[in-house]
Amino acid sequence: MSDTKLGIAFLASAPMRLTPSDRAEMVNVLLFGETFDILEEQPKWVHIKLHHDGYEGWLDKLQYQEISPAYFDKISAHEKVICCETIQLLKATDAAQSTLIPQGSYLPLLNGKKVALEHQEFEFEGEHTTGKNSRQALIDIAFSYLNSPYLWGGRTPMGIDCSGFTQMVYRQYGKNIPRDASQQAKKGMTLSFLEECEPGDLAFFDNAEGNIVHVGIVIEDGKIIHASGKVRVDGLDHSGIYNAELGRHTHKLRVLKRLV
Numbered sequence: 001m002s003d004t005k006l007g008i009a010f011l012a013s014a015p016m017r018l019t020p021s022d023r024a025e026m027v028n029v030l031l032f033g034e035t036f037d038i039l040e041e042q043p044k045w046v047h048i049k050l051h052h053d054g055y056e057g058w059l060d061k062l063q064y065q066e067i068s069p070a071y072f073d074k075i076s077a078h079e080k081v082i083c084c085e086t087i088q089l090l091k092a093t094d095a096a097q098s099t100l101i102p103q104g105s106y107l108p109l110l111n112g113k114k115v116a117l118e119h120q121e122f123e124f125e126g127e128h129t130t131g132k133n134s135r136q137a138l139i140d141i142a143f144s145y146l147n148s149p150y151l152w153g154g155r156t157p158m159g160i161d162c163s164g165f166t167q168m169v170y171r172q173y174g175k176n177i178p179r180d181a182s183q184q185a186k187k188g189m190t191l192s193f194l195e196e197c198e199p200g201d202l203a204f205f206d207n208a209e210g211n212i213v214h215v216g217i218v219i220e221d222g223k224i225i226h227a228s229g230k231v232r233v234d235g236l237d238h239s240g241i242y243n244a245e246l247g248r249h250t251h252k253l254r255v256l257k258r259l260v
Helices: 069-077 135-143 162-173
Strands: 005-008 013-017 026-031 035-041 045-050 056-060 065-067 087-092 099-102 114-117 120-124 189-191 202-206 212-219 223-228 230-236 240-243 248-258
Touching: 026 045, 026 056, 135 162, 135 212, 135 223, 162 212, 162 223, 212 230, 212 248, 223 240
Parallel strands: none
Antiparallel strands: 005 035, 005 065, 013 026, 013 056, 035 045, 045 056, 087 099, 087 120, 114 120, 189 248, 202 212, 202 248, 212 223, 223 230, 230 240, 240 248
């Protein structure tokens, strides 16, 4: 059996840093119920690797719980259940331990209204999902994030970046995809023309150096929903994203992909 230590998030949203410092770039956020391997330990920090997408970063030691292999095996075998409300309260027996969780959080071992971390139980009365089965459902999930502010590394309705947005929407649809736009662009089937797209397909955009730097979700009527300043709807054509407010294209189209 591996001697790698395991952890789980017990806070709504904990920052993952590029380096072990509170001043370092936030590259991601860890959501309630997500699990990970602990790769390295320092006095204040741990270097972690997330189980759902392999993403790595540094996490404050006070912002997670260590878990046993037996508990990890139990939640791994259990159906993944996801909070699909903007924000919801998890009630603990001790009110001081109750916590708010954001949309997209996992609900470990949800049974009726009970959510179970290894040494603590919560009551959850909000809406949840194990996945949807239609493209319209995927689009409805995307629109539930409308006007959420852009935040580099964010993955919640209180702050989200472009690839965090697509990852969270697809999670609630029932499909795990990688964290970054450049990684997401390597998945799925390539579409040759915009006219081939169906609502829910992904559009990727590059910079002057040809690197994929942005992603959004194609919707109907030549539009795209994406996180740029905020989660917003803009025009989409063969050149890229057209922002009518600015009167110009803001992102150059590189590739179209179908992942579902």
